[in-house]
Amino acid sequence: MQAAVVRAFGEPLVLEDRPDPEPGPGQIRIRVEASGLCHTDIHAAHGDWPVKPQPPFVPGHEGVGIVDKLGPGTAGISLGQRVAVPWLGRACGSCEHCLSGWETLCEQQVNTGYSTDGGHAQKSLAWARFAQPVPDGIDPREAAPLTCAGVTTYKAVKVAGVRPAQLVAVSGIGGLGHLAVQYAKIAGATVAAVDVTDDKLALARELGADLLIDARKDDVAAVLKAHGGAHAAIALAVDESAFAAAYAGLRRGGKLVMVALPAGGTVQLPIFDTVLNGTSVIGSIVGTRQDLAEVFQLHAAGRTRVIYETRPLSSVNESIADVLRGEITARVVLEP
The missing domain is CATH 3.40.50.720 (NAD(P)-binding Rossmann-like Domain)
Known part of the structure; x- marks a missing residue:
């Protein structure tokens, strides 16, 4: 598969051919259809924040695609199902924050495209419990920005x-x-x-x-x-x-x-x-799984519009430059 990889902070992303990732326990693999380009991806690639990711890594936390392989212990997710993989890749599920409806504050959380490889690739992994089913009728290119923005x-x-x-x-x-x-x-x-x-x-x-x-x-x-x-x-x-x-x-x-x-x-x-x-x-930091489910419900009901333009994954560096220059009206969605 092809992936856009951060090899070093502040340098252009490198398009690499990598083996398809294999899902572990509780994980699924998706064939990525669309991956929104968020400003957080740029901060990650530049190492801007105090808590930094560790290169090499694949950014992207607005990935939407079709489940093509299941790891053990992934009940509730089916092959062929369309899911979204948000910033909150996984939380512990047992701390005070998780138990009180604030899983986004979990100190043990894993963040997609930051502490684990993300969606700017042809295939990516996700934890089944945190992959959000995308309702029928929502275009994956519209679902991608909804997953974070x-x-x-x-x-x-x-x-x-x-x-x-x-x-x-x-x-x-x-x-x-x-x-x-x-x-x-x-x-x-x-x-x-x-x-x-x-x-x-x-x-x-x-x-x-x-x-x-x-x-x-x-x-x-x-x-x-x-x-x-x-x-x-x-x-x-x-x-x-x-x-x-x-x-x-x-x-x-x-x-x-x-x-x-x-x-x-x-x-x-x-x-x-x-x-x-x-x-x-x-x-205010992102939202929970329930929040994302509500976002998809509103969109499926025709209450929101997503303004985006699609570009190939190979344009990732050009797209980052356009975002930094303020030349993108709303969202770039990369298509692997």
Whole structure:
């Protein structure tokens, strides 16, 4: 099989021919049909974060494909079934976090495309209990971005506690943001979309955003405050100044939900204002298996649209460069 491999941090990925992986106990093998390119893949390939993957490895945590081999102990999954393989490759299932519905906080978790090989390959392995069945009728190229971009923003809207008639700012309209706009609208919110490119702001309008804020020329916080301030801001732009602007645009009692992970990023919070305004600053990391099942249910019901473009796996380095230049409107989906 062919796979895109990180051999060394900061260097181009290498397309390699590798033997087909063999599933171990509790594992399945899938023939990958589509694999979304997430900014996390780029951070992984560059070794940007404090906890680093160990090269060589295959990135990709939005893999969708057909099960073509079963390891022992994989009841509930069938050959020929279409499944998605998310960031949460496996959790222990017995710690406090797992038992309380927060398996994404498990300290023993294994992350797809980071601590184990991921989906930027023709075939990949997954743990059967964490592979998510894809409902019939969902195109695998649409299911791929939903597997991370979808479930991550869906969870962020949940964590924000968004309610009807609230003002929600979505900062950064792209692979994640275009879905966050839709989930906030499904929750009944008035949505303010913040970005720095015309095409992404136009996409946000097309997907239901009520207010467009061009951060190149508008004072983001001032515009939000002119509308009463945001009840919640979902921070998706990989830029520290965007976090600060979203925070400043909150109303009293508002919530800043941090999702994007700029390399080495920090945010300075004014203690006085945070305390007196009753502001909440919350980190939100992907979503659980149940969250992903709900994301697929919403999409199967026609409630969401996935904006993507397909490219061959061989274009992975070119695609990474385009993402870093901001030239991708929403999501690149690689086809092995």
